[in-house]
Amino acid sequence: MQFRYSAGIELRTTSLVHRGVSLVPRGLMLARIDGPMTTEVTVSQRGECEITPSTNVQYPPGSTNSQKNHWLLIGHHEVPPLAHTTMLRDFPANLQHSGEPVIPPRTSASPFSSASFYHQRYVKIDNEVLVGKISFTPTDVLGHGTAGTFVFRGRFDGRHIAVKRILPECFEVAEREVQLLRESDTHPNVIRYFCTERDRLFTYIAIELCAVTLQQYVEDSSCFPELDNITLLEQTMCGLSHLHSLNIVHRDLKPRNILLSGPNALGEVRALISDFGLCKKIPDGRSSFSLRSGIPGTEGWIAPEVLRETPGNKPTSAVDVFSAGCVFYYVVSRGQHPFGEALRRQINILSGEYSLSHFMDDIHDDVIAKDLIEQMISADAESRPSTACVLKHPFFWSPEKQLLFFQDVSDRIEKEPAESPIVVRLETAGRSVVRTNWRMHISVPLQTDLRRFRTYKGNSVRDLLRAMRNKKHHYHELPPEVQDTLGELPEGFVSYFTSRFPRLLMHTHAALQICTHERLFHPYYLPPKAK
Known part of the structure; x- marks a missing residue:
């Protein structure tokens, strides 16, 4: 942020978020004010630089060119309530207060220059700031981002919200952000937008208040363990x-x-x-x-x-x-x-x-x-x-959907000849999927039960899917020891096979890509025209 004054004084800051004022000699060139960073530079393990606010003004050597007892008051200086006048008691006795605003109004060329466009900024006794319909406490910071943007906890229309405060030079970006929020916030997984307010210093966007970021949740999931x-x-x-x-x-x-x-x-x-x-x-x-x-x-x-x-x-x-x-x-x-x-x-x-x-x-x-x-x-x-x-x-996919997919694939290829494109794709590289012979990797009670009705090829993916389908269809007719082996439908049943053949689902899914146009497989694939 940058302010220029008629006396030639320039203030440049990336984090002008203090709550008080500064007194500096007139004619003094101010240094760039950068918020201090924890341990000099706050670069976390994520490698992202985070700037914290500060009002620490450092004067470059040789830059002082001031007259005695000639002061300039910088900052918000409307007459404060009595409880907040402690800082003002030590002002120089001959300080002349003109009543003029320190920060000059924007020129008529500014798109935000209309007087009716801005709200008066009110600071309540409890330090709560009120701008239009939005109120917030500057000390209750939820987060901050690039270009001096801060997010505070606040209130709007009786509800708790998050208030995003944006610097003047980012007004155009703020307008675009608000427009896109208005277009998209009807979805339950997009942040909800409430309103926008402005004063002569900032734009404030009221949005839905959330508990944590996904990053915070990953770093400490105890906030939502379930x-x-x-x-x-x-x-x-x-x-x-x-x-x-x-x-x-x-x-x-x-x-x-x-x-x-x-x-x-x-x-x-x-x-x-x-x-x-x-x-x-x-x-x-x-x-x-x-x-x-x-x-x-x-x-x-x-x-x-x-x-x-x-x-x-x-x-x-x-x-x-x-x-x-x-x-x-x-x-x-x-x-x-x-x-x-x-x-x-x-x-x-x-x-x-x-x-x-x-x-x-x-x-x-x-x-x-x-x-x-x-x-x-x-x-x-x-x-x-x-x-x-x-x-x-x-x-x-849930276990239930996985099981339905295996069943639908088995039904679809049941009558297909061995040389058909679908079966060829399914059996290509299938030995690694079934671990050479899938019959050797299932429990003895299930092996015994499978031999009672038909012969299954141990090196065939199609036969493994057929065995799964048949046992699912006749699950309640299976001997108790076989049911105990397979587990309950659908979670236990699916886990029994996928834990032994971890590549089975993805291999089958890739092989059946050629059937995406068929209505049977629309629940499992995006139709070709929709891609």
């Missing part, structure tokens, strides 16, 4: 898919910009996408955006195509899918990043060097998660799935 990570990621992707359906690209998706609401009356918690400051609305008929205004996003979460300086480079909404893939891994791995430590992330992103070492090849859930995340963080933007396609992935 939450399911997959549900949170599915809700996040639903919110992102909603934005993309409106041609809005977020461009700064990261764990700090995904919020978790407080529990509602039913104890339910929602994941919400927030911070629309870098969002971009893509005009109808187009699918990409330009980078003329600079590189958007936060280092370590930016897609590689945004960073590459190639002629005609126009990124698409796939940049959000890349960032979401990094967020997915961050959540399921409890804080790891696929592209490594903070200082090397962006270099690794550009070179396509990632590690998903948290996942094990012999664990069913890990195989599924790895398949999805590898697609989402692909270096080739066109190879990444759309948000709608991501939501169809088996990563989000």
Whole structure:
């Protein structure tokens, strides 16, 4: 922020958020005021720099050119209530108070110059600030971001809210953010917008108040111990898919910009996408955006195509899918990043060097998660799935849906000849899926029961699916010892087979891609025309 005065004094600050005033000699050139950082520089393990507010004015050597007892009062200096006059008692006796505002009004050229456009800023006795319909306490800071933006706890229309305070030079960005919020906040997984107010110093945006960020939840899940990570990621992707359906690209998706609401009356918690400051609305008929205004996003979460300086480079909404893939891994791995430590992330992103070492090849859930995340963080933007396609992935399937899929596949290929394209795709590389002979990896009671009715080929994926389907259909007719072996439907039953054959689901899902146009498989795949 920068203010100029007729006396030639200049104040430049990146964190002008103090609650008092400063007295400095007239004619003194002020130094740049930077908020101090914990241990000199606050760079956490995430590698993101966080600036905290300060009013520490340091004067450069030789810059003092002042006259004795000639002072300039800087800051908000309306006459305060009696309880707040302690600072003023020691003012120089000959200080001349003209009654003029210290910060001059904007010129008529400013788009925000209309007197009726601004609200008077009121400071109550308890330090609560009231601007229009919004009130907040400056000391109750919920967070802060780039360009001097702060978020405070506040109230609007009798409800608790979050108040986002934006600097004057960011008014245009604020207008765009508000417009995009108005367009998109009807979705339960997008932060809700209430209103905007302004005074002569700031723009204030009232938005839904949430409990924690996704980052805070991952670092300490004790706040919501019962939450399911997959549900949170599915809700996040639903919110992102909603934005993309409106041609809005977020461009700064990261764990700090995904919020978790407080529990509602039913104890339910929602994941919400927030911070629309870098969002971009893509005009109808187009699918990409330009980078003329600079590189958007936060280092370590930016897609590689945004960073590459190639002629005609126009990124698409796939940049959000890349960032979401990094967020997915961050959540399921409890804080790891696929592209490594903070200082090397962006270099690794550009070179396509990632590690998903948290996942094990012999664990069913890990195989599924790895398949999805590898697609989402692909270096080739066109190879990444759309948000709608991501939501169809088996990563989000319940055990019941997994079992229905196995059953539908088995029914579909039951009468297919061995040389048909579907069966060939299913059996290709099938020996590694069934671990050479699947019959050798099931329990003795189930082996015995299978031999009673028909012969199954131990090296065939199709026969393994057929055995699963038949035992599911006749589950209640099975001997008690076989039921005990298989577990209850559907969770125990599915887990019995997928724990022994962890690649079975993803292998089958990939093989049946050629059937996505068939109505039977619409619940499991995105129809070709919708991709």
